[in-house]
Amino acid sequence: MLARSAWIALGLLVIALVWEGAIHAFRIPPYILPGLGDIAGAVAVNFAPLMRGLRATLFVAGVGFAAGTVIALALVLAIVLVPAIEKGLMPLVVAVNSVPIVAYVPLSLIVFGIGPASKIAMVLLGAGFTVFINALQGAKAVDQGAVNMLRSFGAGPLRVAWLLRLPGALPAIITGLRIAVVRSMLIAIVAEMLGSHDGLGRIIYEATQQIDFLRVWAAIAVASVASMLLYGLLVWIDQKLVWWK
């Protein structure tokens, strides 16, 4: 019986072999599919600019993600304390959310300029929605009997929120955060593609325009590894924090 990680390693090996084998067997030109070694080489050659780009993208994604999460959780708390807010807020949320987030990117670039602010605004919106919807669902799914019991012991709405709704909603919140962190990287990169001075998205866009496919692959590789690590971090936090699930 092989361990889980061994199977995954085997899978990676098979994919790598098929990848390289296909290139040799079918003589696939590098502009269609470069060899894995070539991509690694391109990452090494462009390492300094790629890391600069990664730092810019991570900054934008991180600030937007954090701000979006805080705002989303504050809104959910407000709804839990004053349920009437939801009636007024939800139609607006649904209306704004019905537009694919990337369609707002040109608007954001005009309003907030080509600097980091426009990307942060987009990530904030995208990550915020994801966290908001998950957290709200989690906060509302609390057992009403438990709420009534706490209330009968004299707990106010704030204490109910802290003692009952937060722990109850935490799994849903963290699921939301997991999806949001991946979305944040994606939105940051997409926004950078359309207009930016730096960032991985900018590198990908420029390399595409110059038909420098190896640099495109290198930037995608860096972006993918970064996304996976961030996602892994949240999975780890999930396992540490939500032990009661």
Added chain:
Amino acid sequence: MTRSPFLRNGLVQVAPLLLCLVAWEVLARIFGSTHAVMPPVSTILLGIFADGNTLLRSFGRTLAETVLGFVPAAAFGFIAGALFARVRIAERMFFPLFLISQTVPVVAFGALVIIWFGNGIMSKVAIAFYLTFFPVTVNTLRGLRAVDQDKINLLKSFGASAWMLFWRLEVPHALPGIMAALLLGVSLSLVGAIVGEWFGATVGLGIVLVQAMYAEDMVRLWGAILLCGILGSTLYGLVAFAARRWVWWGGEI
């Protein structure tokens, strides 16, 4: 005759939105200049009608890219998920990688897809395909696998063949998850089509967005945003409707 609760609920839902639109209109009229970031709502709507032909063609183009990618992707995703569920070794080796690859910023591959397929409609279709294919495969496999062993044993004891088990038990069990994946996929397909157009195209809502941005034509930009919203919610609504109509037993959607 009393007013139906349906109508009243509808009013409660729409009222805040209408209020905001009116406020937008009034504020834009009072404070707006010709280059205002938020032109009055009426100006935006009139702009859409004035530009009707171009926008309609762009709308149709983006719709075609999304649907042409989405439909085959749903079929292939289902088949791939079913194959994964049959072949244990393939599942062990590749499924975790499949899951990990979901965290990859997929739209970034759009650049490569343009290199592969060129500037035409195929490249956007390919992006939309890829973005839908993944969630459908993952949820198909999960659903097929999560069937209660007791139910399988029960059907087997009545002499059900593997084929019957698959269609009568496993597929119905997986369908709610598959519908959830389709809802995600249809939204992602539209994103893929719009972003794909940024890399090179001549028609499409993504192109209208970018052109309006460079021209700083706010009326046109808002019009395109509105049309993207209409396209997105129509497609989403259709899939959600299909899910409620034909997969009514699902608890996961």
